[in-house]
Amino acid sequence: MEKDELNKSANPRQTSKNADDKAQESFRQNASFAEKILAEEGIFSCQGGEHDIRKLARERIEGMLNAEHLLPLPLEEKQHVGRSGINQWIWDHKISKDIAPDILKEYLESCIxxxxxxxxxxxxxxxxLQVEMCRFHKLPALSLTSDHFLQSEALQHLAARFATSKVKKLIVGFLQERSEALGLLEEKAPLTHVRRQGKKVxxxxxxxxxxxxxxxxxxxxQRxxxxxxxxxxxxxxxxxxxxNGIEADEIPIFQITATHLEEFRAYLLKKVxxxxxxKITFCHCIYLLRSFxxxxxxxxGFxxxxxxxKAITAPRYKQRDLPSDEEIKLFFEAVDTYSDEPIIERIGYSLMLFLGLRLNETAQxxxxxxxxxxxxxxxxxxxGKPHLLPLPKRVLEDLKSAQRQQPSGKYLLGTNLKTIALRLYRNFKLYSLIAGWTYPGGVHFFRHIFISRLGGQNILPQAIKELSRVVELNTVSLYMHLAQQKDRLLTEINKLQY
Known part of the structure; x- marks a missing residue:
């Protein structure tokens, strides 16, 4: 246990005498070998011989990362507005177009x-809220008026079915006050709020x-x-x-046996x-509990x-649309226009998009x-595995610019680890909105884009595995969207000897 804790706190820059703990460069200098295994025939051209992808030539790997179609289009210079301009953008482009009833606009205006x-x-x-009221009144959104939100029956419904978060309760409270002021709701009339009891963990x-x-x-x-x-x-x-007789949150965990889990697995299979x-939900359940x-x-130590x-055979991959080069350009233009620290935030998002870093890896x-x-x-x-990777050219240029500003933070992107991660996650949503993105998910989407784009370059799966730093080669197939249509990728990966 102590050894694990030490490994978790180890800095990737600190090298150990133990070969397993060394921070080794993922792609060593070996041009002739690299040319041999990265022949032009394509991604599955290598059918035998040595497959140590870590020996790839440094210059070849940099060529992959710096390929023109993997880097953002040149950004257009626009006037810097800063973070204070985001709410006005939301009002002009979303609220004024998508929120019709005046009473809702009144509330949002008070929050601008x-x-x-x-x-x-x-x-x-x-x-x-608009969607909920459309269902309640059985009307299209354009037919909703302020009165529909202020009726006593509607407010009771919202209190019981809609007010499930702090923000939603504040909105319902605002509507109740307006309804009382107009005489539509009896003053201080009690509204029955849903009290959801959380599950004990x-x-x-x-x-x-x-x-x-x-x-x-x-x-x-996590959920x-x-x-x-x-x-x-x-x-x-x-x-x-x-x-029997033991509450779910008091089950003695170390008394759970393989037989218990097999019985639970059989129960889940029956549900399937x-x-x-x-099948995919079954597999996700098994994977998460195995990891637990x-x-x-x-x-x-038990x-x-x-x-x-064990899980069963199931399609682990869900096809996802990816943003175009122009859409990625619009995202970074939003960063440059509305961020208070455009260079720092551009570095963070660029590392995730052009090197495939995870959010926590970037923040730390x-x-x-x-x-x-x-x-x-x-x-x-x-x-806790250390890797040393080459930086794409345009990310390196931003880092040089940031370094000239004499940064003083503990971390590359700020002073507090949790704050950095939260800022990148939340601002990703805001910049995506401004850029017109409608893709589901959060900032981890950048990692999907990175690996998917590598998959479209006819690069060996082993090279993608090393660059993306995944444990299992099979995981690469989850990202390589271009090969999904013919199911060729997974078949070929399974044939590889590595």
């Missing part, structure tokens, strides 16, 4: 001085949840883990004699056959009872991880 993120959150809540599940947060894993994954863990513990409490669970038990095994707790970078003279960056990847 809010932090841009919270103003955006309130816009999203207003959009959901098992202490060990909470430990793993905190680890997921620390690693910067997406909020969807899904808690749901699947609660499902497991509730099922054990209700169906296994060993846990009945159509209640999809492996985490407990590492931390507490054997993980997961040997026969320091200036000591950057070597301007050699054009390299040291990355502490998922699982």
């Amino acid at each position: 001085s809010n932090n841009p993120w919270y103003f955006y959150v309130k816009l999203k809540a207003m959009t959901e 098992h202490p060990r599940a909470h430990e793993y949840f905190e680890q997921l947060v620390k690693e910067g894993i997406s909020k969807d994954t 899904h883990f808690l749901e699947h863990a609660h499902h497991l513990f509730s099922w054990l409490s209700k169906n296994m004699r060993d846990f 056959r009945e159509g209640t669970y999809s 038990f492996r985490f407990l095994s590492r931390k507490y 054997p993980a009872p997961i040997r026969r707790f 970078l320091t200036w000591k991880d950057i070597n301007i003279s050699t054009g390299t960056i040291s990355i502490l990847s998922k699982g």
